[in-house]
Structure formats: structure tokens, C-alpha cells
Amino acid sequence: MWVLVxxxxxxxxxxxxxxxxxxxxxxxxxxxxxxxxxxDPQRYKDLVRVCDKLVDGEGDILHIIPLGLRDWERRVVIxxxxxxxxxxxxx
Amino acid sequence: MWVLVxxxxxxxxxxxxxxxxxxxxxxxxxxxxxxxxxxDPQRYKDLVRVCDKLVDGEGDILHIIPLGLRDWERRVVIxxxxxxxxxxxxx
Numbered sequence: 001m002w003v004l005v006x007x008x009x010x011x012x013x014x015x016x017x018x019x020x021x022x023x024x025x026x027x028x029x030x031x032x033x034x035x036x037x038x039x040d041p042q043r044y045k046d047l048v049r050v051c052d053k054l055v056d057g058e059g060d061i062l063h064i065i066p067l068g069l070r071d072w073e074r075r076v077v078i079x080x081x082x083x084x085x086x087x088x089x090x091x
Numbered sequence: 092m093w094v095l096v097x098x099x100x101x102x103x104x105x106x107x108x109x110x111x112x113x114x115x116x117x118x119x120x121x122x123x124x125x126x127x128x129x130x131d132p133q134r135y136k137d138l139v140r141v142c143d144k145l146v147d148g149e150g151d152i153l154h155i156i157p158l159g160l161r162d163w164e165r166r167v168v169i170x171x172x173x174x175x176x177x178x179x180x181x182x
Contacts, residue, residue: 004156006097008122009171031099031152033124051169060171061122065095071157078142080100080151 001044002069003027006034007055007062014057021050036072092135093160094118097125098146098153105148112141127163 005022009015019029025047027037039047048064055062096113100106110120116138118128130138139155146153 004095006122006125008124030154031097033099034097034154048167048169051167055169055171057171062169063121063125064167064169065158066162066165067156068159068162071159071162074157076139076142076155078139078146078153078155080146080148 001041002036002038002067002072003044003047004034004036004065004067004072005047005051005062006065007060008033009055009057009060009062011057011060014054014060018051018054018062021054022047025050036067038069092132093127093129093158093163094135094138095125095127095156095158095163096138096142096153097156098151099124100146100148100151100153102148102151105145105151109142109145109153112145113138116141127158129160 005027007018009018015033022035023029025037025043026039027035029035051062051064096118098106098109100109106124113126114120116128116134117130118126121127142153142155
């Protein structure tokens with residue numbers, strides 16, 4: 001099951017801990033506060049449990065969003081680094 | 092067509108401008124740097140064109156990810172504000 005995890009966490013220590021846990025669970029970083037990956041049902045449950053435990057700061061928020069592989073493959077990535085600009089897929 | 096837009100933009104002015112444009116196009120903010128919404132094909136093309144023009148800072152990046160409505164409805168939101176904690180849907 002593909003998932004996207006995006007978060008707003010103000011405390012640096014907590015934010016880094018969440019990032020380490022997401023990587024430990026097998027997710028890959030696509031932005032500073034956004035990770036994507038394909039998890040089996042048990043790993044998905046671990047993800048929810050770990051995030052539920054770690055995200056506890058006032059105003060902090062984290063979204064875990066299931067993602068269709070086809071949808072992920074049709075993503076558009078726009079980068080400010082001219083050499084990393086990915087072509088925009090035609091719909 | 093549902094889309095999720097997430098971005099890392101370091102310059103405050105540029106980041107605010109992108110946020111204003113995403114709201115003008117009809118997307119709703121779910122986090123500081125994440126927006127979601129249902130766009131018709133023309134609005135989607137406007138979105139890609141506007142973001143392609145605005146995201147030009149070194150190291151800045153923006154993802155536009157198509158999203159299934161069913162997937163969006165199965166999202167898990169974990170908030171640090173105890174009163175805003177959404178229930179975790181059982182899979």
C-alpha cells in the first residue's frame with residue numbers, strides 16, 4: 001500500500017525523530033517534511049502507531065494519505081534547481 | 092480531479108505567493124505547506140503553469156500529486172492538539 005506522509009512539526013528534535021522513524025519504516029523522503037513509500041499492512045499499522053505517539057506538540061499535525069501507484073506515477077515535480085526540473089507529464 | 096500540492100519553498104514572500112495562488116485556484120490548506128482540492132482539467136493546467144512560474148528558488152521544490160477521493164477519505168490525521176485528534180479509521 002503506497003502512502004504519503006506530510007507533517008508540520010515545530011520542534012526540531014521531534015521533527016528529526018519523526019523523519020528517522022519514517023525512514024526506518026521504509027519510507028523515502030521527497031521533501032523536507034514529506035515522505036512516500038509502499039508499506040505492507042503491518043508496517044502501515046506500525047506507522048500510524050509511531051506517528052500517533054510522536055506527534056504531540058501544540059499545533060503540530062501529520063497526515064498519512066493512501067496513494068494509488070498510478071496517481072503517484074502521474075505526479076508533477078517542479079524544482080527551483082534548473083537542472084533538476086522534471087518534465088511535466090501531459091494529461 | 093483531486094490533487095494534493097506540497098512544497099518546500101525557503102523564501103517567505105514566494106511561499107506566501109504560492110499559497111495565495113493555490114487558494115485562488117480553489118485548493119484548501121491542510122497544513123502550512125500542503126493544499127488539497129478538486130480541480131477541473133483547465134484549473135489543473137492553470138495550477139501547473141502557475142507553479143512552474145513561481146517555483147524558481149535554488150533548492151525549492153513542489154509536488155502536485157493526483158489523489159483518489161477514496162484515498163483522501165481514508166487519510167489519517169494526527170494532531171498534537173489533543174482536542175483536534177481525529178479518530179484513526181480501521182483498515
